[in-house]
Amino acid sequence: MAGRWVKPEVFPLFAAVGAVVGLCSMQLVRNICTNPEVRVTKENRSAGVLQNFEEGEKYAQHGLRKYVRGRRPEVMPNLNKFFSDPK
Template identity: 55%
Template structure:
């Protein structure tokens, strides 16, 4: 039950985020008038959100401490 609630909450969050912040979704009539909107900066802000900027500077590791433990050479094994 908890897993399904969590997944449902994630789906609702993503759908709400897309409706309100996605530059390609036009809900009101004023924005629907142009077929191809000129909104590069709005699209960049949408695609490069804070979480993605945080992850872009990090190494792609799941458990960095475990990886470092097994990849470092011990001085005692020489």
């Protein structure tokens, strides 16, 4: 039974599914731990609606967003320059 699933052709599928599960888990943990609108403990839930705009801005402008803010939206900039810039 296991020999039917463990073939070299299936490894890329395992890698893709593993990467997606990892990304979803990371986003779930990030939301539970750092999202200002998520309150897990009973003491925090009893606080009601908080007007903490600074914390919300800090959550929305995370490190990856700050890193790509001034960059051009290209996947392979060197390859794009090679084919688009005349010599």
